[in-house]
Amino acid sequence: xxxxxxxxxxxxxxxxxxxxxxxxxxxxxxxxxxxxxxxxxxxxxxxxxxxxxxxxxxxxxxxxxxxxxxxxxxxxxxxxxxxxxxxx
Amino acid sequence: xxxxxxxxxxxxxxxxxxxxxxxxxxxxxxxxxxxxxxxxxxxxxxxxxxxxxxxxxxxxxxxxxxxxxxxxxxxxxxxxxxxxxxxxxxxxxxxxxxxxxxxxxxxxxxxxxxxxxxxxxxxxxxxxxxxxxxxx
Numbered sequence: 731x732x733x734x735x736x737x738x739x740x741x742x743x744x745x746x747x748x749x750x751x752x753x754x755x756x757x758x759x760x761x762x763x764x765x766x767x768x769x770x771x772x773x774x775x776x777x778x779x780x781x782x783x784x785x786x787x788x789x790x791x792x793x794x795x796x797x798x799x800x801x802x803x804x805x806x807x808x809x810x811x812x813x814x815x816x817x818x
Numbered sequence: 819x820x821x822x823x824x825x826x827x828x829x830x831x832x833x834x835x836x837x838x839x840x841x842x843x844x845x846x847x848x849x850x851x852x853x854x855x856x857x858x859x860x861x862x863x864x865x866x867x868x869x870x871x872x873x874x875x876x877x878x879x880x881x882x883x884x885x886x887x888x889x890x891x892x893x894x895x896x897x898x899x900x901x902x903x904x905x906x907x908x909x910x911x912x913x914x915x916x917x918x919x920x921x922x923x924x925x926x927x928x929x930x931x932x933x934x935x936x937x938x939x940x941x942x943x944x945x946x947x948x949x950x951x952x953x954x
Contacts, residue, residue: 784844795845
């Protein structure tokens with residue numbers, strides 16, 4: 731853990747030794763995640779697209795996978811309409 | 819005397835909701851592979867991906883209402899997608915889109931309501947929506 735100072739351009743400098751340990755080089759990309767009262771910096775390993783690809787699949791009912799987009803739209807309209815009728 | 823330039827031609831792509839949906843779900847293989855290839859090209863800086871705010875809205879609407887994906891999963895997915903330098907939002911600054919998405923994580927209102935709330939400036943936002951009224 732260390733304390734760094736924010737410059738007038740809102741930049742911080744991280745010690746080279748720490749960056750070397752994580753193999754972070756100049757122009758490497760870091761993901762900055764705002765967390766409870768602070769920030770968490772995480773190096774982008776490989777590709778963001780690779781991280782994104784298929785990553786929402788585990789949260790979807792398998793029966794809904796592979797449904798054509800036109801049907802997805804029709805079904806969504808039905809679901810939202812039913813919800814509006816029941817709850818408003 | 820002629821001067822050589824090394825300017826590369828950047829392709830411009832205009833993405834619809836289904837295109838990014840298939841990347842997120844990896845469920846229809848041919849569409850998934852095409853989306854992944856295009857967006858890898860975007861990540862490399864060879865293609866600019868232009869995305870309408872309407873597409874972002876539709877992605878949220880479908881993810882939430884049809885696929886029942888929790889907000890705390892699909893919003894960070896979208897925000898990470900927007901981290902790609904060459905992904906542009908057509909109508910507004912990317913920062914504004916991210917700001918609205920972040921608000922969606924905190925408030926149980928949809929993107930349209932929170933976009934209106936965020937961009938209202940000094941205007942009075944007129945609405946009959948109780949949840950939105952409560953936020954004002």
